[in-house]
Amino acid sequence: MNLVFLTNILTPYRLSFFDQLYKNCEKNGINFYVLVMVGEKSDRPGWEYKKFRRKYTVLLENKTILVGKIYFHFNKNLSEILLKLSPDIVVCSGSYLQPSVIKTLKFKNKFNYRVYFWSESHLLEKRNYNKIILKLREIIRINILQKFDGFLYAGKYSKEFIDVYKSKKARLFLLYNSIEDDIFYSKNQLLRQNRNDLRKKYDISNEKYMFFSPIRLEVVKGFDVFLKGIRSLDNEIKEKIIFVVAGNGSLRDKLVMIAKKSNIDVRFLGQCNQDSIIELYAMSDCFLLPSISDSNPLTVVEALWSGLPILISKHVGNGPETVEEGINGYVFDYEYPDTIIDSITKLVNSSSIWNDVARLKSIEIAQEKYNKNNICNDLIAYFMEIFNNV
Known part of the structure; x- marks a missing residue:
């Protein structure tokens, strides 16, 4: 053939x-x-x-x-x-x-x-x-x-x-x-053991709940809409979280301004190579993809193999295959802004047991489907x- x-x-x-x-x-x-x-x-x-x-x-x-x-x-x-x-x-x-x-x-x-x-x-x-x-x-x-x-x-x-x-x-x-599942899975397992050292390398406090987004800073990825949608987060929650973004794009200056005005801690790292991306997955608490249009992004699959809880918008095409609601993450809807606030609040306040189960579930989904x-x-x-x- x-x-x-x-x-x-x-x-x-x-x-x-x-x-x-x-x-x-x-x-x-x-x-x-x-x-x-x-x-x-x-x-x-x-x-x-x-x-x-x-x-x-x-x-x-x-x-x-x-x-x-x-x-x-x-x-x-x-x-x-x-x-x-x-x-x-x-x-x-x-x-x-x-x-x-x-x-x-x-x-x-x-x-x-x-x-x-x-x-x-x-x-x-x-x-x-x-x-x-x-x-x-x-x-x-x-x-x-x-x-x-x-x-x-x-x-x-x-x-x-x-x-x-x-x-x-x-x-x-x-x-x-x-994706290159063997690389993302095996390297992540090793790097996660040195999570504190990685946080120190990137100057991110171990006390912060870290959301990681490897995205282009363009309209289609929805990060501007997302930041505006979480302005009403309780200040107590805002103080606990940090959003780390790997990628460049035309909206960078606008996003920096929105984050500053909204008192939201966002770290823009620019374009990162694969080794850095894998390190960032390993030191993160949750993967975030807030796209307003995204057909079937491989970054979600990378996050699964990295054993992360998932937070994505309903416009992410592989949501039904990658997220079991409340088990390994959440899917939010921009038409219902409260779903964004509720999801972040649940994730930040989640127990260590929930996080362990969520990580195992993400890896299980990756091994079963991807x-x-x-x-x-x-x-x-x-x-x-x-x-x-x-």
Whole structure:
């Protein structure tokens, strides 16, 4: 069997999955390739094909056009590469609007392969589109998504999205997102033993309840809305907590001002490398992701493998799979501001027993759903069944 993934750009968070999938495909006699539409993007510095390339990757010839805020990649040699690789199954990831995705659908009967779309979108994502754009988006979604033979979906919310647009014959497979679980889990177990030293290194008091957010400081991540939503926290609670944020973005100055005016202790660390991120997970009390739109963030999975309680907004796409309400964390709703205040208050006042149980539950969820090797083996078994029954 020949299995091909088509993606817009190689990313550090996908490489781990692709590496594992390639390894497992080799063991099963499957030829595996990843076709890459573009070598680098100006809005993602450091994500360069020459840095991430593998022996299973192919960089397509590319011409990119920027329309508004969307990059469209035109790969003129796509059909030539598909003909050469002779895939049995092609999995498209990224945006279904990409010309190469539409082209892949166009050639599926001619080249005799099946096309799947790896979807992480969900219906709770917020977009500031006008009615005309929303109507146009619906028409495009229906016309494109109904042409796929099947979908890989990341959880409950992404399945609800697919169910709205897929054809009746389309097949579905649950594919949880994965990370370098062995690194995050093993390193965290060691580092947590030196939690006090880590707190000292980052000049954070051991007496503070620490929320950690590895996020871009942009509107979509919702940190400005979140800070405004917790202004009414009791001063006693405010004095006990600190929010540590790893990441850069255009809202940094605004966020610093909001935090200062609201008398909320926030530490902005800027961009951090993976080693620092793992240290920050290890010294934290809780993971926080306040996004107003987030399809299926891998940081939540990182937090699970790090054994942290989880606090996220309802707009985080993998909430149903990662949070058991009141057991290993809470999901809040911006439409009901009290849910933010109540969740933080419960977390800060939680007992050591609750925290121990929450940590164990997060790790249990990670091991049950987000083991990278198991995910790849299950996907291969699924595609092999389809291939053998054609």
